[in-house]
Amino acid sequence: MTVQTTCAYCGVGCGIRATVTGARAVRIEGDPAHPANRGRLCSKGTHLGETIGLEGRLLHPMIGDRRASWDKALDLVARRFREAIAEHGPDSVAFYVSGQLLTEDYYVANKLMKGFIGSANIDTNSRLCMSSAVAGHLRAFGEDVVAGSYADLDAADLIVLVGSNTAWCHPVVYQRIMAARAERGTKLVVIDPRRTETAEEADLHLALRPGSDVALFNGLLAYCRAEGLADAANLDVPGGFWEALGKGHDLWSTAQTCDLSPADLQRFYQLFAAHPRTVTLFSQGINQSIRGTDQVNAILNLHLATGRIGTTGAAPFSITGQPNAMGGREVGGLASTLAAHRGFDDQDIAEVGRFWAAERMAIRPGLKAVDLFRAVGEGRIKALWIMATNPAVSMPDAGRVREALAACPFVVVSDVVAETDTSVHAHVRLPAAAWGEKDGTVTNSERTISRQRAFLPLPGEAKPDWWIVAQVARHMGFRTAFAYDRPAEIWREHARLTAYRNQGARMLDLTARAALGNHDYDAMAPFQWRAAPFADGRFPTPGGRARLVAVAQRPLDPPLRDWPMTLNTGRYRDQWHTMTRTGLSPRLARHREEPLVEIHPEDAAALALADGALARVATPQGDSLFRVSHHPGQRRGELFTPIHWTDRQSSGGRTGLLPRDLADPHSGQPGFKLSPARIEAVSVDWCGFLIVHGGAPAPDCLWATRVTVPGGALYELAGTGDPAVLERALPRGERIEASDPGRGTRRIAVLRDGRLAAVLFVTRAGELPGRDWLIAQLDTPQGPPVLAGRAPGRSSDRGPVVCACFDVGLHTILATIREQRLADVAAIGAALGAGTNCGSCRPALARILADTPKETAHG
Secondary structure, three states, rough: OEEEEEOOOOOOOEEEEEEEEEEEEEEEEEOOOOOOOOOOOEEEEEHHHOOOOOOOOOOOEEOOEEEEEEEHHHHHHHHHHHHHHHHHHHHHHEEOOOOOOOOOHOOOOOHHHHHHHHHOOOOEEEHHHHHHHHHHHHHHOOOOOOOOOOHHHHOOOEEEEEEEOOHHHOOOHHHHHHHHHHHHOOOEOOOOOOOOHHHHHEEEEEOOOOOOOOEEEHHHHHHHHOOOOOOOOOEEEOOOOOHHHHOOOOOOHHHHHHOOHHHHHHHHHHHHHHHEEEEEEEEEHHOOOOOOHHHHHHHHHHHHOOOOEOOOEEEEEEEEOOOOOHHHHHHOOOOOOOOOOOOOOOOHHHHHHHHHHHOOOOOOOOOOOHHHHHHHHHOOOOOOEEEEEOHHHOOHHHHHHHHHHHHEEEEEEEOOOOOOOOOHHOOOEEEOOOOOOOEEEEEOOOEEEEEEOOOOOOOOOOOHHHHHHHHHHHHHHOHHHOOOOOOHHHHHHHHHHHHOOOOOOOOOOOOOOOOOOOOHHHOOEEEOOOOOOOOOOOOOOOOOOEEOOOOOOOOOOOOOOOOOEEEEEOOOOOOOOOOOOHOOHHHHHHOOOOEEEEHHHHHHHOOOOOOEEEEEEEEEEEOOOOOOOOOOOOOOEEEEEOOOOOOOOEEEHHHHHOOOOOOOOOOEOOOOEEEEEEEEEEEEOEEEEEEEEOOOOOOOOOOEEEEEEEEEEEEEEEEOOHHHHHHOOOOOEEEEEEEEEOOOOHHHHHHEEEEEEEEEEEEOOOOOOOOHHHOOOOOOOOOHHHOOOOOOOOOOOOOEEEEOOOOOEHHHHHHHHHHHHHOOOHHHHHOOOOOOOOOOOHHHHHHHHHHHHHHHHHH
């Protein structure tokens, strides 16, 4: 059986063909008929089949640590919510939801909170990644409408990527850009403080000072106006806008503010001026800032004033991070919006209330994510429901979020995973359906709505999120309004609400699909709800004209004496959010096995930080350990750490502990990119690794990071004191041991029925062998040679994984280049497959070729 569905990861919204091959097994392929990806998948999507097992799943309702029936759990949740509302009012209850929810799930949760509980205290983890884009769109366009489509990338003559490592975070979009460059000669400019893989193939990389984006785009707009390229005749322009823009935005001043060479800045200006068909694609580097909304509006101002909007190949294009962040925006999943792209004015409140037959409508915006958890910590929120997300890891100043969760009188978590850093604080845990078991719709970054279809049965007592919310609503007494039996019914209600008393006032209007029958809903093909926004020159504002918004570059904070570095955070290529899904895939886990802190080599030398050593990164909010990685693409004085690691995977790498909980005043989006920080070396007495078949608790030591491998787990280890404590983590069985006191080396293999159950290698001064051969020996018959750490005779080590799609390592690539005298990336692909699927490793392959001596590469 093959089912057409949609990927569970980023906002690209790739179509997938899932063919069930066993009870809990599936073959994953890209859907060539889906307009978002045309059959392509990134490494994460390619290996979705490795993440659908039941390891670690929450399969039954739990009250505390005891299994409960659904009726008992639902009764308790409904009763505690009713009691909190009766005693403290509706604002004492809050929902924190997720871009992992389907649109139908989002809709029901939003309706319950805003229409029947009577509070707008429902916010989403999408607040953390794209709410500044929402606020910017509302200010400029009058409605949260993304202005671009993927087809614009095919037609653009210039693509500007701002604050987006597209090659890693949206690889399918990146390959579309690369295809346009190959076919049409499209120019590419990357604006990012870091020199990422995305920047490697750009015509121009602008490594600007973090936080100086407003100055950059104001300067470009001033340049365009001076060149006669700006026309505001059909725009609403605030008084004094152009006069303010004319002061301090000359080339030299802008270059100084942005810490760029005037020559590079002028080249960017000239490229932009020469190519009217320009797409500016922006993501978290713009949004995740306490000035994010102003940065968004600086980009929108530029496109509006130069006419680069509403025409093919020209648009400001916000690309979202989560699979259904857009669907959540459509149904009001943010505390600052109501539903169907409506706000909280009297007319919208009255009309939505009438449509829902609401018993108690929210009359004002609710608490945004940072303020919501602050209110939990202050005791103002008495009952909190968290759905499909892990705020104890992902929120800024996560230590304080944990304290708030621990103090909250009643916490409900509905999730797929039994134990997360968040669910340990839950009084009730409700088992939710996972990807592959869900049925509903999602909306991608270009407004294309796709079906996500189930191809696996619900395991245990897991239920869809919409069902769980509707059942709680019924138990609270709202039976009639939540009498849904299937997601198609919710879809029809949502679609009708977008059309209700709309009359063209809002662009989001699903009238054409508001009466779909169940069969047609099941068969729904992907469709874009507004194919060409603003092509007619009209905008959903009272006067029909877009608005320029006056934004000014705020002074950038100088380095602090005690916190001289600037911390930036972001994603790795093959991991996703807090790794509850990707962490299950052995192939994805090997790309970046440990959480690294990237630092410029000259900064590392000044601070005595050796490449591969451990370091402590600290901010005023908290600190955590990371493995040091020297990276010349870092600006001096800046650090980068990944967001993914949690207490479940590592004793370090807790990036969420580090950023400030300061948020943009317009959007409420936290600023993850500009945290004052410091870094210092951490000394260890020994290092090692443990490979164990099946599951095992992490060893108790300073540094222990878990990596999923075929058949078990690999732990990378380091610490102080006596490493003998590590032996407590070994399973029972027959032991084979070897030691070298001179180097402080100890090696132990554990056999169970003659088969390898575990190996532990530790050294104080010697070298450690590669892990690949030992991993391959798990659960196979073994003897003393396993302690050598390699096969008898000559053995190959593939090295660090470069291509996760085909599991190709660095050493394999180098050997193949040498032996076959390969001269380009295409040749590597033909020989090894690397780079031929999602293409996200192609910049790395190009760099490997460039660093390989020419006589070695091709004679």
